[in-house]
Amino acid sequence: MRGKHSLFYHILIFIIAQLVWLSLLGIWIYWYVSNYIIFEKVGEEVSPQLVYDVQNALPFVLGLILLIGLSFITSLIFRHLNVQLRINKLYDSFISNVTHELKSPLSSIQLYLETLRQRNVPEEKMKEFINMMMKDTDRLQGLINSILDISAQNSRKLILNYQVYKAETLIKKLIEESFERFHVNQESYRISGEADCEVFAGKDALKIVFDNLVDNALKYCTKQPEIDVKLECNSGKLVIGFSDNGIGIPSGEQKKVFNKFYRIYSSNIPNVKGTGLGLYRVKEIIKSHHGKVTVHSEGEGKGTTFRIELPVYKGAKDFPLKKFLFGKKLKQV
Incomplete structure (x- = not known):
């Protein structure tokens, strides 16, 4: 109305x-x-x-x-x-998507609870139900947090815990955790390259970045997923290439995928769930790190490659992100 x-x-x-x-x-x-x-x-x-x-x-x-x-x-x-x-x-699209995303786990939790109330469920099955309900509540919590984080980013109130990390150790750990979280077997992904440098980053924020990239790679793939991650340090930048074998992105859509609430609707995958906030969060988080994220695809059915660039940390005096320290000492990990 x-x-x-x-x-x-x-x-x-x-x-x-x-x-x-x-x-x-x-x-x-x-x-x-x-x-x-x-x-x-x-x-x-x-x-x-x-x-x-x-x-x-x-x-x-x-x-x-x-x-x-x-x-x-x-x-x-x-x-x-x-x-x-x-x-x-x-x-309207956002309200519809969020409503669906909220309704789906709530319906699942309700079904498990009604089953537990009306039937004598064996203890082993009860544990399985509880685990499933915990996953659904985690999904709800993740959706709520993403909306709150977007609001905080827009009002410049989002606080990230920046620290100095060994780039290769941090990135490989976060990516492998994302693959484990989404149950991607080791045959479906490969991490290559070396990144012998340091970065000044928010660990939890970068975890959100890789979770979204892995989630998209799985949702927009119609076959056995193949994900290739390449790390490289050069010219004062940490470069992360994230490629998949999904449905690809038409050239006219590639500049729009980082817009808030924007989603690609494909006849190949008609039932993809989401709010249209994932890649927008990726862009804003990388931007808060003084970095850059771009996307490239040869077209539909030819996969997608995301390229993330983060500045290499060379010391507090020369580093552009020192203003985020607010007078605090750096902690090196």
Whole structure:
């Protein structure tokens, strides 16, 4: 209901603006033509110079300025309308996705609880139910935390626990933990390369980054997943390449995947769950580390590669992230 009222409101404003613009244009044309006819009739009694200055030049210039101004205002209104319509569409999509994400684990928990209440469940089965319910509550907690973190990032209130880490040790550990969390067997992924450098990073934040990348690689894959992670330190950067063999991303979509609430809908995988916040969180977290994340895909069915660049830590005096220390000492891990 809210979306319909908002749509009607903005369309009405746009129509009114167009009518006002056309009315003013008609009034200006009528005024200009009528005055031209009057000056033509009395042209012999008025000096040619006066006729040119007053009747021709000034009204024409003022009318032209008026038309340009009105056209500019109308374009701004039209742009505002498009932005509002897009925001409303994203809002509706987000509410629908979040509702589904919340409802699914809640329904599962409810089913387990009803089963435990109505039946005498063996102890072994009861433990299995409890474990399943714990997984569902973890899923709910993760969704809630992601929404809260997005809000904190937008208001610049998200606090990350930055420390100095050995890059290769940290990244390999976080990636392997993500693979273990999503039950990816060792035959489905490979970690290669060396990263003999240090990074100034928030461990928990980077864990969210790799969890999202692994989650996407699994959700958008129609066959046995193959994930290739490459590490490299060069030119003062830690470079992490994360490639998968999923459905790929069309070239026109690649710049949009990091937008908030944006999701790719493919006929190949019609039932992919999510809120459209995962890659947005990845971008914001890497940005908070003064890094950069990009995506490349050859097209549909050809997999996707994410490239993450983080600045190498070379000492507190030369490092650009020292402002995050707030006067505290660095802790090296």
